[in-house]
Amino acid sequence: MRRTARLLTGTALAVAAAGLGTAPAYGGDTTRLELYPSSVVPGRQVTVNSAACGDGGTAAGDAGAVGAGAFPLGPTEGAASGRFRVPPSAxxxxxxxxxxxxxxxxxxxxxxxxxxxxxxxxxxxxxxVKTGVGGALGPDPVQTAAGVAALAVAAAGGTWLLHRRARGDGI
Structure with a gap:
C-alpha cells in the first residue's frame, strides 16, 4: 500500500513540475507573429499580433520583404498589435x-x-427553386386552393374509412 502511495505521489509531483515549465494557456503562441488574414491579395490590409512582447508591450514591425516597410505594434490586451497595407505592386x-x-x-x-x-x-x-410545383404562396392561388381542397377530401375520406373499419362494417 505504501509503495503504491509513493508511486502515485511521485507521479503527481513529476506532472506538476512539468506543468510549471509550460506556457500559460491564455498567453497564445509567443514564438510567431499572428497575421490576419494570413493569405491576402495586393492592396489589402493585414493585422499583426504578437504575445512575445508581453502584456502592454510594443514592437517595431518590418514588412519590407513584401514592400510595405516599417509599421508600429502598439500595446493591446495581452499582446502587441499593428497593421500594414500590402502594396498593390506586390x-x-x-x-x-x-x-x-x-x-x-x-x-x-x-x-x-x-x-x-x-x-x-x-x-x-x-x-x-424552379421545380414546377407551386408553393403555398405560389403564382396561382386557384391551383393552391384546389390542392388544399383535394387534401381535405382525402383526409375526410380516410377518416371515414377507418371509422367504418373500426365499427366492423367492413369496406
Whole structure:
C-alpha cells in the first residue's frame, strides 16, 4: 500500500513540475507573429499580433520583404498589435514579416502569403427553386386552393374509412 502511495505521489509531483515549465494557456503562441488574414491579395490590409512582447508591450514591425516597410505594434490586451497595407505592386509568394520587441529586443516572425485571387467567401443560396410545383404562396392561388381542397377530401375520406373499419362494417 505504501509503495503504491509513493508511486502515485511521485507521479503527481513529476506532472506538476512539468506543468510549471509550460506556457500559460491564455498567453497564445509567443514564438510567431499572428497575421490576419494570413493569405491576402495586393492592396489589402493585414493585422499583426504578437504575445512575445508581453502584456502592454510594443514592437517595431518590418514588412519590407513584401514592400510595405516599417509599421508600429502598439500595446493591446495581452499582446502587441499593428497593421500594414500590402502594396498593390506586390508579387505572389510567401513573405517573412518581422517584429522586434521594444523592451526585450526579442525578434518574432510570421509568414504572409500574397496571392492574385482573393480567398473565396461562403456564398449562401437565396431565392426559389424552379421545380414546377407551386408553393403555398405560389403564382396561382386557384391551383393552391384546389390542392388544399383535394387534401381535405382525402383526409375526410380516410377518416371515414377507418371509422367504418373500426365499427366492423367492413369496406
Amino acid at each position: 508579387q505572389p509568394g510567401t513573405y517573412e514579416i518581422v517584429a522586434t520587441c521594444a523592451k526585450s529586443g526579442r525578434r518574432v516572425t510570421g509568414d504572409l502569403v500574397v496571392t492574385l485571387t482573393a480567398p473565396r467567401e461562403q456564398v449562401y443560396p437565396r431565392g426559389s
